[in-house]
Amino acid sequence: MSQRPTLKSVAAAAGVSTAAVSYAFNRPGRLSDSLREHILSVATELGYAGPDAAGRTLRTRRAGAIGVIFTVGLRYAFSDPYALAMLGGVTEVAEPARTSLVLIPFDLGDGLGDDGLREGLAAVHQAVIDGAIADGLADDHPAVLALAARNIPLVRSQPSAAGLSVSIDDHAAGVAVGGHLAELGHREVVVVVATPQPAGVLVTDVDESALYAYSKQRLDGIRAGLGPGAQVRVVSGGRNAHESGRMAVAPALDGGRRPTAIAADSDVLAGGVLEALRVRGIAPGRELSVTGFDDAEFAASAGLTTVRQPVRERGRAMARMLIDPGCTERQVLLPTELVARSSTGPANH
Amino acid sequence: MSQRPTLKSVAAAAGVSTAAVSYAFNRPGRLSDSLREHILSVATELGYAGPDAAGRTLRTRRAGAIGVIFTVGLRYAFSDPYALAMLGGVTEVAEPARTSLVLIPFDLGDGLGDDGLREGLAAVHQAVIDGAIADGLADDHPAVLALAARNIPLVRSQPSAAGLSVSIDDHAAGVAVGGHLAELGHREVVVVVATPQPAGVLVTDVDESALYAYSKQRLDGIRAGLGPGAQVRVVSGGRNAHESGRMAVAPALDGGRRPTAIAADSDVLAGGVLEALRVRGIAPGRELSVTGFDDAEFAASAGLTTVRQPVRERGRAMARMLIDPGCTERQVLLPTELVARSSTGPANH
DNA sequence: TTGAACCTGTTAATCGATTAACAGGGAGGT
């Protein structure tokens, strides 16, 4: 008696078939007005608010939601300008389509046991979604593999054989940065990247095979753009955050030969680098060149040389692929553009 | 044959019961190692990635996800500092609990027909969640009603008879603002609020019954704090955004008698107000007083008098109520504090 | 008068999984 009301119990109480109740909620017009009203009134009387979401999703095989997973821990996403712009783009498309956004956490933890891994990916398996977006994760990342194994459409941020993707040419963008620095005469460059570690965990001897996929490509591009003979060191201050960039400056400058340029993997990191330089009284562009990535809002006013990419449009395109049935594109390549500003200058003053 | 594999088909292929397959994935140890491995290998062979989320959710009645709905259109949330701080707090609790966050869009549209309404709330009904958070919406808002009718726990941002809530005393905070202004001698005050309209839609003659619940309370508080005889006008520039605050200044100053203070409903709005004053060459605090709400990060450096509230903690507390089984609190009241800075000063210079 | 077409409502199969209850067989204790 005190059970939660269901379609069935409403039908019983109203003296009709379950089909009728279902129609009353989902297809007004399929029933006579009088019966529909009767059913609806019985429903409210019983405190029945409409068909249960789980039951309906199982039956119709439609969840009305798309999932999103990130490189960055979910709790940091809300302070990461890149992630926010991306999500904003996704929402622009999802909201008018009445589609919910499911932000899915995952935690690979330290225990690498198979079961521990499945545990950390519980939310990825559990998420009730019609499709998913994986941003920044490599194709062989466990969370991406888990998502790909579920037979739902998956949009990646790098082109992947025959799969859906929205990407930029990270390697070419890296070449542009490297080429720009090479033209200015830079031969000693430190690259600052984000890694999955918490912010503030400094890694000077970065294992390049463990880099985020996009970082690796940009790095290779920078090396190619700089040409042979250039010295490139990689430093990380943890996740993609202002603080990480700040922390990375000390090991960049103090260890061994001093670089003439620092190339950061994002504008947020570059912002931290610039701040650290200011504290040390080093003039960006004159004494030391700095580059960023993304062309975030503050980059222009900070005079930061960076690679512009249409982040918001990226989110839109990714969502479109999942939501718009008329969308036939499967692999979108977005343009990038090097924007030279005052934070870069000649290596030999 | 080309069907998506299911628990049943895997069981058939492996020559075992469906129960065995289920246990293989969910309860290692319930089966002998040999059988488990056999099942798992058959599963991978068939391309079966594990139990289907929809089916499992229906059976277990657990979704592993909580929903969030906002006052602000979802696509704006990602640029609203308040919303971001709130979401950040929610995530701090949800992520370690491997719980997904479902951002639910809703659209009341213009057509007020019953069916149109149900249509606009489709995502609210459809969302597969274990509980939900409604922030900023009044108890009688259609989206909140729809959510409340689903028999899942709902956390509101205002105390509501016997329901879960995490709130601040908006009225008292308003009184604090009003009292502060009254002490300084202000008798003509313009209150700037956010309304559901898009940014940039100016409303000078605000219908107070249509205000967001929290706005209404703060407004009443401000009136009470100012005491009898004070003149209060309400202006809105649309949704909670910098731009809205900027737009609101013209009608605030130009219409009729000139106020000596502007009280904004959020720091973001206040930021817009300050900018507009700067353009007009009016000195905040000396010629015209300005107050905000929230104590956002930039408020201190901008010298903005505001009401501090622990937004992040609010998100955490809301999430805890839904996720932590050991959480017994049902109605949490968070503290607020008036922070007087340089943007307010005596009315009679 | 005869169908055709439409309106309403029902029957019953199905979506994909979980888990209490049960049962057979060995191990081990007395």
Next chain:
DNA sequence: ACCTCCCTGTTAATCGATTAACAGGTTCAA
């Protein structure tokens, strides 16, 4: 020799809904 307990695996009920197919009754035109 007998009883109990543990280990593995199965049976079968159930979670809450959707919808193709069908059927009885009207309506209406020819």
